[in-house]
Amino acid sequence: MNNLAVLAQPDADPVDALIKSIRIPPRPSLLADLQRELASHEPSPAAIGRTIASDVGMAGALLKLANSSFYGGKRQAKSVDQAIAFLGINQVAALMAGLLARQAIVSGNVSLAAFWDLSTRRAQAMVFLSRRLRIGAPDVAHTFGLFCDTGVALLLDRFDGYGVTFDIACADDARRFTDIEDERHSTNHAAIGCLLARNWGLSANVAWAILHHHDYSVIDDRASDDAVRSLVALSLLAERALQAYQGHVQSLEWEKGGARACAYLGLAEDEVTDLVDQLLDAFSH
Structure with a gap:
């Protein structure tokens, strides 16, 4: 499904009814x-x-x-x-x-405590990376980091089987996370998160980065705003650190987009490792 089309044509087809059934x-x-x-x-x-x-x-x-x-x-x-x-x-x-x-943002189906803990860590990581690499405004990075996965919480509340979808998407090392969501639910957390960001009056760059934060081709797209490209690239670094924080030896999202992020940010692998280690140290305190 083309999420841009859905956002641009809110009255287009039955997908609109589905979107409206999700409590934003x-x-x-x-x-x-x-x-x-x-x-x-x-x-x-x-x-x-x-x-x-x-x-x-x-x-x-x-x-x-x-x-x-x-x-x-x-x-x-x-x-x-x-x-x-x-x-x-x-x-x-x-x-x-x-x-x-x-x-x-609450759910009647599941506890969101772990979700908010991870979202808070992501926001902290985005602030740290923005400051350390001197890319963008730290407050914008914070807002993006906190809101980029809010669609997950909303979809957990909307679909009884979304938890299974989330686990499948997290374990897939080839397909785009949002493509799996689209296939199973005809929408995805990036599109829903973008709608929430717009409804809440967040900046256009934050909303656009939320929409594309699993579409790593945007990092190479010179037609996209640098602020959007930077947020998506930094989010991959943050994701790698978060996976390590959770005890995982590998970050599948980093495998999908890490090379693009490194090229855009001008980072070598040893620099990435050092940044991740610094973030883990910050998380421990």
Whole structure:
């Protein structure tokens, strides 16, 4: 199935009815308020702080995350305003988007605790790689890393047999992950994740990278935005580290697209190994 066609022609065929049957949570009002302020001519850290502080639960969760070893370092924020001062408004907004996603995306069929743990690790890995390789904006990398597999959670809730599909796709060393999903369910997690990103007002580059994050030919496509190509390439590095973190000796997705990622990022194999080792060390802390 051509996912681009589905997205471009929402009223085309029965696939549209299928897409509409998948519950995509509406954009949280708190996120809309943050995005509105960020889009203003001169975003106000104080206004953003007040917006976040209006939800005590979210403010507390943000402080806990901002003070974690991965983001907080030696500085411990005691208020939302301090978290914004330490991390910057864009990184704080990215963290808030993740917290709100975790609250909004739930499943009545399975526990998503392991899913969110892995998504959080992926987002952290994307931030680390963006900073270390000085490619793109870390907050954009974080948002992509957290949201790129949200379609998985939504499909788990929609299809009783999607867990089997997911396992089959994870174990296939030749076919594209999304092709297997399309074959079994007439849609895939990349397309659904892209729709959620659009509905939630995430950047076009993030939405487009989500749509193509299993289509590694996009890395070589000079017609695609460099930000999209970079996110997909970095996601392969992150995936290799995540597989090692889970105790796997091999990353099938890296085997499918790793050479393209290395060529695009200008990395030799020993440099990739070093980055993965550094990420594993960061995860252990």
